[in-house]
Amino acid sequence: MKIEVNITKEPTKEPISFEIVDMSKKKYSEVKIYIPKKKGRKSVAPGDKWYVYFYWRDPETGKMNIKCKYYRGINQKKTVAEREEVAKAYQRSYQMLLEQGWNPLKNKIKNQRSSPKKQKHTLKSAIEYALAIKIRNTKESTARDYKFRSQFFLDWADVNFKSGLPLEQFKLEDFYQFMDYLELDYINKASGERLSNTSIDNTRRVISALFTELKNKRLIDTNFVKGIPKLKSEPLKNRPFTHSQLIEIKKYLEEHDPYLIQFISFLLYPILRPIEITRLKVRDLNTEDWILGVETKTEAFSYRKIITKMQPIIGQMELKGYPGSYSLFTNENKPSIWLPKQEKSKVNHFTNRFKKVKKALGYGKEYGLYSFRHTAIGDLYNSKQAEGIPEQQIIYDLMPITRHKSEAGLRNYLRNIKIALPADHSDIYTIDF
Known part of the structure; x- marks a missing residue:
């Protein structure tokens, strides 16, 4: 049995006292994760709080009955996968702190981090x-x-x-x-x-x-x-399409996968990213004021104008009667409840559907769903340039549409997709060959 001897210094005229502590008794239990469940399934419902916890041995009674639990922002995550990932990271961190001698009764974790x-x-x-x-x-x-x-x-x-x-x-x-x-x-x-x-x-x-x-x-x-x-x-992937390629793709989809036309329309007109489209709910479409609510890459939630060109497509989707909580696009080709384990699998579903289109039409790996978004932005730039609008003004006009935060960011994007064409400059030539 291991023992620890603590020597307490007293005034010189008094005897020195010894305290013998049994070190064979561990001071803490293994760090675990508490996961609330409903009907046998892990729950992230409001009020169902996740936390990491362990037990600490009471120094007075010697019993391991002091429960230490920590939430640490775990419940800010919305999905089971996200909460598990964060909770496991904290589980490892607290286990490491305990093994290094951290005492939760004497040192609060915020002091440890300060x-x-x-x-x-x-x-x-x-x-x-x-x-x-x-x-x-x-x-x-x-x-x-x-x-x-x-x-x-x-x-x-x-x-x-x-x-x-x-x-x-x-x-x-x-x-x-x-x-x-x-x-x-x-x-x-x-x-x-x-x-x-x-x-x-x-x-x-x-x-x-x-x-x-x-x-x-x-x-x-x-x-x-x-x-x-x-x-x-x-950059190799997601090369923009030409107008003739868009016509070819739509003709193929009309016969083989018409549902994908609706999905692609949200890439072209509201200029959304694939993952933003898969996050859309039926309630996010306001067809009275023609406004679209979007959970974006950089913002928690924002709004887009549903332009006139997009409105007939939404009408074709026949959304009346579907609950507002239903996902707008699903693997059932209609609004429904769609809760896969990972959010990315929704995007993968539509990516794989478009891969079949690429294979049938002979397009290489340099094309993808993002190609439609790049095509749309390049088309807007070139259309404005054809009207004789100065380049600086085009950038200002496009920023609220593309949602780039800076002029430099949009210019860099246009350079990368290589679709922004210079205006006709024949009038400045003096050569006649």
Whole structure:
């Protein structure tokens, strides 16, 4: 049996007292997650609170009966998958704190975080800690991307004996080794292909964001990942369509998948992203004032004008009689309840349907659903340019339509999709060949 001897110093004329503590009794239980259930299924209904908890041994009675529970923003997440992801991250964090000697009765967790330099993190525990903070208030798709790319980094760190390094010993040179691995060594086992520069940059961006969180918590002095330059990349996917290609696609869909025409119309006219379309509910369409409510990538909720060109398409959808809570687009080709485990699977459903169209018409992997959105924005730009409107004015006119936050952002977007054509400049030539 292990014992701990605590020596208490008393005045010199008094005897020294000894306290013997039985160390074979663990002070805390395993950290667990409380998940409320209804009819045997995990619930995220209002009032059903999730939390992580453990039991602490009462120092007076010796019984492990002090329940410590922490909500930590878990219940801000809307889906079971999101809550499980955040709760598991906190479960690991609290377990780590307990193993490092943290006493929940003496040190509240906020005090523990107020002086983070006193915490001793390995590279792995630091990344997991930063990830738990970063994904607290993000959408499921963003959280999943952060989790995937950070795990990719940690897998590399494990193989290269760096995950157990004290955080402060992981240097810029180490991260460049990871970048070299992505650029030169990694090959996808399924496809046999290397990573694109865009994919590598996205991974670097995620790790940089986590290092920024560590810097904000004063666990590191600087985020050296942030200073690494982006790789030059040539976008391949989602090339815009020509007008003749759009006609060809619509003709094919009219015969083989007319429901997809309605879905694509929301890409072309309100210029929504695929995931924004799959989030739409029947109640989001106001056909009296012709306004569309959208849960977007950058805003919790915003509104779009349903333009005249779009109104007949909505009329064809015959939405009367469907409950407002029904998803507007589903795998049943009509409004319905659609609650897959992952939000992304909704987008994948329509992506796979369009893949069949591409295969039938002979389009390559450079085309996708986003191609319709790019096509629409490029068409608006070129139409205004054909009217002789100055470029600066075109940018101002398009920003509220495309929802870009800055002129520079929209200009960069137009350069990337390579569909913004220059105006006819024959009149400035002096050459007659």
